[in-house]
Amino acid sequence: MLGAEVTFDVALPKVVWGWLVSTNMWAKSIATGTFLLGLYFIKKYPEKDTFFRKWIPILGLIFIGITLLVTVLDLHHMFRFWKIFLFAHFTSAVTLGAWVVSGFVIVLLISFWSWITGNKKLFDRVMIPGFVLAFFSTIYTAGIMGEATARELWVFPAEMIQMLLSAALAGSATYLLIMALYKVEMEEVKRELGYILIGSAFLSGAMYLGEILFARMHSEFSHRAVEILTFGELAPMFWLGIFLTFVIPIVMVGIANENKRYEYTLLGSISALVGLWLVKHSWLLAPQMLPLS
């Protein structure tokens, strides 16, 4: 007897988590990345902290606002969102994420108030809890993906590191973009942000290639998902994302840092941010393209 094929079945749901979820992860990377990197630069260059004390709350609130907006919009019962706090089920990474992000929003509001009033000490007091909350806000999505037992491509510890690298990449790219747009003159900071962008892009790109290679060997399901991602329906989006996120920024920011031509960082950072969304989106879709039953 030769192969087998399904000759009768019902229509199945295809993509359940779509662009709203990808946007959630992308915007969260920017919000937490700018916060974590901002803290680092405030500590390292206290004399140049004005820039970061201003942009941490502005970028944080805008992008965590986008994160929360798309999260709520993605719910089929968006007006029941409050139940996550009242009927919290703490084995769920979704619940943990909602609580952690809520705490992070409070820290961002305090940092905003600190910037408005010029009360630096106020922000200094919430730096440590802010660091912890931003860190866990970054990685909790990896927990959700780890609990998504059906989608084996996501169930890897590498996801957590990818989330942290995405935050570093998105945070540095956003700051470089702001600096290029507002013509901010802080050469040392720009150079360091450039190196963070190059480093995180290189590591993240290497991890994606590693994941593609090893996921194939993990199970039939993840093998098929990788096939769709690398050679199938999603390949154009995925490889374009890889090129924009990892190749162009490394080249452009590398040129900028080597030749002190910081105008190149504008293109590099825009490319990184656009590419990051494409990579995250294709990674999200791939395991949803396969039948589960």
Add this chain to the structure above:
Amino acid sequence: MRLGFLVDLSRCMGCMACAVSCKAENDVPLHSWRLRVKYIDQGEFPEVKRHFVPLRCNHCENAPCERICPVSALHYLPNGIVNVDHNRCIGCASCMMACPYNAIYIDPITNSADKCTYCAHRIEVGMMPACVVACPTHANIFGDLDDPESEISKYLKEHKDVMVRKPELNTKPKHFYVRGSTVALDPLASERPEGYTLFTEVKFLDHIGGH
């Protein structure tokens, strides 16, 4: 008490009585299914075989849907059934991402997650699930896995070829198949060519709820 299900695939003739009775009993809307029967053809004429596979929630002992649900809308009943509270569900669809058996759907009318509950409302009053009653060949065997005298326990004891779907995921399903095969139970072991749906041309559902 641990309620479980067993399907003897050698008895199933793909009549869909179980699927229809489930739809009727639970008011399952169009394009949604708590229980469905999949046909898989294997081989090439004249050496060809058709497999019929009823698919429903596995009521796992280590249920990923229960674990990931942020508001405990999916929860265990004392008899082991994984039940759904429609009024609590926020519609995040995490359970759909977690369930490896594609057993959960977003009801397009209520916008809440829903799935087979082993007809918990019937069991509560001492009745069998609707699909068990409707099956003309008694392919569906339902009962208490903790009771050694129950039909399901005896069946499991007597048959050596008991299978569950995706055992490697450690979900510990309480839904068993006897006289099954990899082709029947592994969704990646068969192709899904265009046009496999007999009564509709819809292959995938883009709309899964209330957006």
